[in-house]
Amino acid sequence: MATRTAEFSPRLDQLPYDVFLAITFFLDIPDVYNISLTCKGLRGFINTKPIFRIQAAKLLAHCRPLPLKGFNQISDLSRPELAAAVTRTHRTFTALQTRGPRPLKGVLSRRALSRCSFLDATEPEAAVGVRSWYRTLRLPMENEDYIDWFSTITSKYVLCSTKKGTLYCQNIETSRLDGAWTLGYEWELWKCKVDLERRRSIIIMADKVDYESDNYHTFNPLVNWGIAEIQFPGPGDNSIPEFFEVARFATRGLTMNVFILDQTTRTIAFLCMLNHHNAQHDMLAGTLGLLFIPDWEKPGHVYIDTGIDTNLNSGWTCVLLPAHKRLVLIHHEDAPQLTQYVYPLDLLKPYMSHSTGIPATSALVRPVSIVRREFLIFIFDSTAPKMHVSLVPATSPLNPYPSVEWPAECSYFLRQWWPQLEKSEWTSSGVALLTQQRRDDIAPQQQRNTLVQYYFDVPTTTSTPGEPTVTAGRPLHMWHIHTDFVIACIKDHTADAEEEDNRPLIAVDFGVAVWLEHQGDSLVLSFATFPEVDASTPEGCEVHQLATPPELDLAEVESLTIDQSHMAVIVCLSDGEVYVLCYE
Secondary structure (H helix, E strand, O other): OHHHHHHHOOOHHHOOHHHHHHHHHHOOHHHHHHHHOOOHHHHHHHOOHHHHHHHHHHHHHOOOOOOOOOOOOHHHOOHHHHHHHHHHHHHHHHHOOOOOOOEOOOOOOOOHHHOOHHHOOOOHHHHOOEOOOEEEEEOOOOOOOOEEEEEEEOOOEEEEEEOOOEEEEEEOOOOEEEEEEEOOOOOEEEEEEEEOOOOEEEEEEEOOOOOOOOOOOOOOOEEEEEEEEEEOOOOOOOOOOEEEEEEEEEEEOEEEEEEEEEOOOOEEEEEEEEEEEEOHHHOEEEEEEEEEEOOOOOOOEEEEEEEEEEEOOOOEEEEEOOOOOOEEEEEEEEOOEEEEEEEEHHHHHHHOEOOOOOOOOOEEOOOOEEEEEEEEEEEEEOOOOOOEEEEEEOOOOOOOOOOOOOOEEEEEEEEOOOOOOOOOOOOEEEEEEEEOOOOOOOOHHHOOEEEEEEEEOOOOOOOOOOOOEEEEOOOEEEEEOOOOEEEOEEEOOOOOOOOOOEEEOEEEEOOEEEEEEEEOOEEEEEEEEOOOOOOOOOOOOEEEEOOOOOOOOHHHEEEEEEEOOOOEEEEEEOOOEEEEEEEO
16 A cells, blocks of 8 residues: 555646645745756746745745836736846845845846846946946035935935935936926925835925924924925836925924825825923923824815823834724834824814814824833843843843933834735834933943844724723834944034034844944944844844945945845935945
């Protein structure tokens, strides 16, 4: 009987394709390629698009984006292009678990695995700035103007906003300035969101408000807002991007942040400080106001007092959960825990106002539920015979960076921005730059810093309106950079000489961070990787020094950004020169 069973057992290459496809859900990229080397039949199975779509979905679930060119979607890729993108992403993040990024090799090769879209040049003038692993661009900065905000829009465009309120859009492939536009003199960019499917960017700007006041009790500034759209050309269209103004309105009060909740339905939200007063240590405090605009092209808004205590230095985020849940989530990281406040849209509807005037608060509305999630940190015990790692609450005295001594200097809220596949799970990440508590014997430029990072999802339970229910969510793992450092900062060019309004030179993305760091009398560009979404160990919080071109003067750096999908670090200098550094 045993012989007969063995005789009629189907070989792997004889399995039905759908069965073989199901098996590949449990395989990684190396397994897939190893199977393809066993026989011709399995090679034919492997070299199909569904196999690599499965591998792409697994990478995306771990917040590892694919290096797509421009506004391309995953569905636009051919089988060889998808295989190359998946393979390159897997190789990159596997390598980063054991070493730091290295300058990209073989970029002049036509091999897909050796290319970076940031180095593509379609015109001879643009090719002049392309070196072996980096390229240079130049933004046409005006005299006495400085970069206020800077980012890439896919691998094809660079967008920046200046202190004078000018928006510049630069084509990376052609090194051509594709547009300069403004909503108003000295207007500030508050938010920019890329809509990959519609090939556009949504921008929210506001006129500059002087928040210095002798009496915050009566301080109630009028703020003018404008929303603009940049429409980028489609495939094969050589025209330049077009700028459109789509809305203008005004608000009163202290705006803490603004959010583009859904660019498709044109939904935005503002978080403001209400009932403000001077608290202890002259800290400005009050309650949090939520201004919800369901469609900026139509009259109608909700402006409520949430009753949630806040201060001017608190970091808040607002997101709109998927349409079937219809929830507004207010997110607050307040060490040693994360707190999420839930507002169903049905709860907000009764407070809708269709007035076209300046919005005013209508009522005190409490959230239906509050989810508090404790942070757990990894602690190394070097005194044990073998290196021992344990998880302890962030409130533990074992925490090497307690929040009292290491307050958050700034926080970054990250949402998945890259092209996705259908039914991809929603994940977010938080990163905070901690700064050693200021002391009189330590100069500001010698303050030690470290980074912490965590992943989180959304609440899975809600309750009915009334008194909010407070629940304890699943604890979150928080990872620290193990060695603290001194981060380089840039002074605000418009600030008074006596003010200490410094901006740290740092850029973050899912699982990675890059910053400019003081090491003795020198400046270096440092890079760190964090563990993956489902990691349960502290491995991965390693810092590496990045190689930089010899002609790049790090003392002139004005802004940093990073594109995780292409492993590209973009450095902008004070004179408008831009270095695009590509690593592997």
